[in-house]
Amino acid sequence: MSTNSSADYQQIFLHDIPLIDVRAPVEFAQGAFTYAANLPLMTDEERQAVGICYKQQGQKAAIELGEQLVSGDVREQRIAQWRTFCQQNPQGFLYCLRGGLRSHITQQWLKQTGIDYPLVKGGYKAMRNFLIKVNQQVATMPLKVVGGNTGSGKTRLVKALPFGIDLEGAARHRGSSFGRTLESQSTQINFENRVAVSLLKQQHQGICRWVVEDEGKTIGSNHVPLEIYDSMQAANLVVIEDPFELRLLRLKEEYIDTMSDGFQQQYGEEDGWVRFSHYLHHGLFAIRKRLGMERYQTLLNELDSALHYQQAGQGSDKHENWLVPLLIEYYDPMYSYQLSKKSDRIIFRGDYNAVRDFLLNDNH
Template identity: 45%
Template sequence: MSLLNADKDLPVIDDLLNLFLQDVPLLDVRAPVEFFEGAFPCSTNLPLMDDADRVAIGTRYKQQGQDAAIELGLQRVSGEIKAARVAAWQQFAERHPDGVLYCFRGGLRSRTSQQWLYEQTDIRYPRVHGGYKAMRRFLLEQLETLPHLLQPIILSGRTGSGKTRFLRAFTQQIDLEACANHRGSAFGTQPTPQPPQIGFENTLTIQLLRKFHQGQTALLFEDESRTIGSLHLPDTFFETLRTAPLVLMQVPNEERVEISYQEYVVDNTASFIAVHGGDTEAGFAAFSAYLLGSLAKVQRRLGGVRYQQAREMMERALQQQARDQSTTAHYDWVRFILLDYYDPMYDYQISKKQDRLVFTGSPAEVREYLNAQGIH
C-alpha cells in the first residue's frame, strides 16, 4: 500500500492566518498525549494512533526505519480499529465540512488519515501543510510581533472589585483569566483544570490575532502578575502590559465583600457540584477542599495568628453550609481575607505603579474614561 504517493490529488492548505481568524474546525489526528501537551481552541482530537501505538511505532522507526514503522502501523491500526477511527473522522467531517485535519508535521499520519477517509467515504478533507508544528510556529511568531502593535490599557482595582465582570462588558478586551481558566489569586483555582502552557499561549495569540485584524489595537486587560495560577504570561506580551497606562476602579468595601462572596462561595459551590455531575455531597467536599487549600497557600503571608483566625471562620462556615446549605457565615472570612490580607498587599503593589496611573474613579467613571480613549 503506497501511503507516500496516493494522496497527491487530495487537498492541502497553507493559509494558516485564515484558519485561526475564521474559527475553522480542526481535526487533530495526533496521539492523545501530544494533544494534551498543547492544542488549539477549535481542535478535536480523533487520533490515528493511540499513545501505545505511537510509542511502539516510534521505536520501530528508530530501530528499523520508515518502511518497518509503516508496516507495524498498518498492523496495529487495522480491521475494526481502523474502521472505528475512519468512522469518527467521517462524523467530524460531515459535521464540519469546512474543517481541516493535521498531525504533528503534516506528514505520514495526516496523509494516511486523509487517504483512508477518502478511500472509505469519498470525502476529500483538506490537511494542513506542515501540520501542528507549522501552526504553532506561526502563532509564536505572531506572539512576538503583535504586542508591539497594541495600545493596551490596564484595569486595576482591589480584590473583589468586580474587575473581570466589568472587563467582559467591553468588546475591545481580552480576558486573560478566562484564557488561563484561573481567577489569578490564591483563591482563583477553578473546578476544572488549567490548560497546558502551550494551549494557553495558543488561545491568547489567536485572540490577539482576531482583535488586530478587526482593527482593535486599543485593548483593555485586567491587571495581572506574570503568573496566573500555574501559567505564565509570555515575556514580550507581559513586558508590553507592565508598562501600559493603568486605570484604577474604586468600589466600596461592602460591595467588594458581596461580589467576592457571590463569586467565591455561591458561584463556586454551584460550579463544583456541576463538575461532579450534580452530586451535591461530592461537589461540596471538593468545594471545601478548594477553600481550605486556597487558604493554606497564603498561610505564611497571613502569619500564624491571622491564618488560624481565618481557618476557624472558614471551618465554621463550611460546617453550617453542610448542615443546612446556608452560606451566610462565609461572609466573615471573606471580609477578613479581603480587608486584612489582600488590601495591604494591593496598597503596596499599586504604590509601585503610580507613574503609570492615568485615571481613578468609580466603575461608571472608569467606563466613561475608557470610552473617551476609544475602548468600547
C-alpha cells in the same frame, strides 16, 4: 473554505473551523486547539514502537510496522471515526505534527472510502507558530492595564470592554489562592493558543488597542506570554477604586455563592458541597505562612463556622467574618504595596463606572 486555502491559518481560527488532529494522544495532551478533535492514526504505544523502528531501521521499515499495527479491524474502526467526523463537519481540515506522513496516510485512507478531506499545510507546528506570532505582534500595540484591590470588578470590566482581553478566562483561573474555577486549567500551550485566538478575532474586527487586568507573571499554573507580560510592565494603569462594601459583595457573590452553586450543580449536592468546602480550605491554606499560623487558625475557625451555617441553610453572610479581615489585613495591603511600585504609570483613578467610561472614550 476551499481546499486551496488550507494554509490560511487566520481563517481557520477566525471561523472556529473543526479540525481532526491525528497525532497521538500524548501529543494532543501537550497542546492543541479548541475546535480540534483527537482522532489519532496511532496510539501512544504504536507511535513509540514505530519511532524506535524508524531510528533503528529507517523510514520504510517504520511504515511497514505502522501498517501492521494499524490494520484489519483497528484500521476500519479509525477510518469509521474519521468518516463520521468528516460527515458531521464537511468544512473541516485534518492535520498531524508537520503536515507529513500521518496526515497524508489518513487523507489517503479516507479517499479510498470516497471522502476527500483537506490537510492543513504545515500541520500543528505551522498553526502553533502562527499563533505565537499573533501574541508577539499584539504585544507591540497600545495597551492599558486595569488595576484595583481585590473585588474591584477588574475581570468583569475587562470582559465588558470590546477591546478587553480576559487572560484569567483563557487561563481558567482567577489568579489568587482562591482563583481556581470549575474548569480545570490546561497546558501552557493551550492557554497561549486561546489568548492568541481571542486577540486575532478582535484584530479582525478592527481593534488595535487592548486592555488587560493587572496580573502577575503567573495565573494559576499558566504563565502570561512573556512578550505580553513585558508590555504590561511598561503600560499605563487605570485603577478602580470602589467602596469596600461593594467589593465585599462582589467577592461573596463570586467566590462563595456562585462557586457553591456551581460545585453542586456539577457534582451533585453532597459531593459538590465537599468539593466547595475543600476549595475554600485549600485557598486559605495556600497563604497560611504569609498570614502567620495564629491568624490562619483564627480565620480557619471562622471559615468552618460560616460553612456550617451555610450548609444548614442559613445563607452565606457569615463568610464575611473571615473575608473582611482577610481583605483588610492581607489582600489590600499586599495590592497597595504592589501598586505603589507602579504609581508613576497610573493615569486615572475612579469607581468602576468612571474607569469604564474613561477607557471607552480614551483614544490614545
